[in-house]
Amino acid sequence: MRGVRHERWQRELGQRITAKQVFRRHGELAAAKGLTDGLVGMIDAAYPIAITRHYAKRIDWSNPDDPLLRIVFPDAEELRADGFGDQSGEWISTRKTGVPGLQHKYGPTALLMVAGTCAAxxxxxxxxxxxGTENETALDLGAAFSYIARHREINNVLLTGGDAFMASNFRLAEILGRLRQIGHVGVIRLGTKMPVYLPSRFSDPELLRILESHSSAGKRVCVVSHIDHPGELDSQAQEAHAKLMGAGVHLRSQSVLMRGVNDSPETLVELFRGITDAGIAPHYLFQCRPVKGGTHFALPLIEGYGIVEEAKRHLSGLAKSFRFIMSHVSGKMEMVSVERRGRDTFAVFKYHQARDPRFLGSSILVTYREKSFWLDGVFGQPHQIIAGGEAAQYAITQARLLASGN
Ligand code: SF4
Incomplete structure (x- = not known):
């Protein structure tokens, strides 16, 4: 009997560096970072560890502070107890649809969790x-399509997870095909970090044919490529993006602002120039969510805003077309400006997206503490709201709802 033939990317998945190999292969480095075999096991049990061989080649293993190492290598800080499990209140969006794995996030936007795993x-x-689990993956696709078909206000669907491209070609073809039968769905987005983690995924001709056959003028497929550091954009990642473009796919980027990864204007300039030069439209730069197990990556917002603004001074209009966003439970808030008057610091946030459409475009002005990471005072006292009226009250109510559900 002939065995199942695996594509190169699938074979590469089987060769990833996992928790068991962290000490076998990089024991000295792990020890230098204060890790023991037992700690790595505890971290892996809470948050799975996997590093692709491709990405491992991009890491400077002699440098414990290498930014790419920091992105994928376990850290004892992950066992800290602070932060939220679901910082953005995704359960609220899922409760709205009543369909596990389908979130109705904003009026025109739905999220379908198509895979629970990632390449790294x-x-x-x-x-x-x-x-690393399938706990929130959409298993009943029929119920999801039926919800989207009934809600004519949904004009774009984001396929996410996990990583959308961890779904099999068969599953992606079925999902794209069914969504294309729903007339009011235009853009279908796929969120992924696979062009930098496992670029060979995009050498699969069958996948490219599937994408091409569902992306046409007026009904475009858009890949949102997750790129955090210029070192991730090597020649193979560039080639993966070029193949996607060749398949008629529109490309946008998303990045996360993180301590020890890209927290300098110079790195951000290099990152956004690289993204733009690769033919990708810079879309979002996210404030790192203070999520449980990841709070050590978050920068105070005021500090982050200063770094972003300094970087923008050196970027072309296209390269700085991204928005600096805090994904608050009440909506996507753009950090618009920071002003210092006397001893007070004022910050202005504007709703780029809002769960309640009445507040779309509304601004909130708050006095802001230099060391705060978020709007809700997750790490300290709530901020004093100066202006923003109903929108501000809404943000507070949603934050309380989130706290009650975490
Ligand atoms: S950020 Fe994206 S690619 Fe990275 S682990 Fe989370 S879902 Fe996976």
């Missing part, structure tokens, strides 16, 4: 509560 596991992931 980011140590700061905001879905740490679920990645």
């Amino acid at each position: 596991y980011c140590r700061y992931c905001f879905r740490r509560r679920v990645v």
Whole structure:
């Protein structure tokens, strides 16, 4: 009997560095970072560890502070107890649909969790509560399609997880095909970090044919490529993106601002120039969510804002077209400006997306503490709201709802 033939990317998945190999292969480095075999086991049990061979080649293993190492290598800080399991209140969006794995996030936008795993596991992931499991993956696709078909206001669907491209070609073809039968769905987005973790996924001709056949003028497939550091954009990642473009796929980027990874204007300039030069439209730069097991990556917002603004001074209009966003439970808030008057620091946030459409475009002005990471005072006292009226009250109510569910 002939065995099942695996594509190269599938074989590479089987060769990843896992928790068991961390000490066998990189014991000295792990010890230098204060890790023991037991600690690595505890971290892996809470948040799975996997590093692709491709990504491992990009890491400077002689440098314990290498930014790419920090992205994927376990850290004892992950066992800290602070932070939230579901910082953005995704359960609220799922409760709205009543369909496990389907979130109705904002009026026009739905999220379908198509896979629970990833090629490698980011140590700061905001879905740490679920990645590596299929606990929140959509298994009843029929119910999901039927919800989307009934809700004519949904005009774009984000396929996510985990990593959307961990789903098999068969599953992706079925999902894309069924969504294309729903007339009011235009753009279908796929969220992924596979172009940098496992670029060989995009050398699979069958996958490219599937994407091409569902992406056309007026009904575009868009891949949102997750890139955090310029060192991730090597020639193979560039090639993976070029193949996606060749299949008629529109490309956008998302990045997370993180301590020890990209927290300098110079690194951000290099990152966003690299993204733009690769033909990818810079879309979002996220404030790192203070999620349980990942709080050590978060920068105080004021500090982060200063770094981002300094970087923008050196970027072209295209390269700085991204928005600096805090994914608050009440909506996506753009950090618009920071002003210092006397001893007070004021910050202005604006709803780029809002769960309640009445607040779309509304601004909130708060006095802001230099060391705060978020709006809710997760790490300290609530901030004093100066202006923003109903929108501010809404943000507070949603934050309380989130706290009650975590
Ligand atoms: S690829 Fe995305 S979903 Fe997977 S671990 Fe990284 S951030 Fe989380």
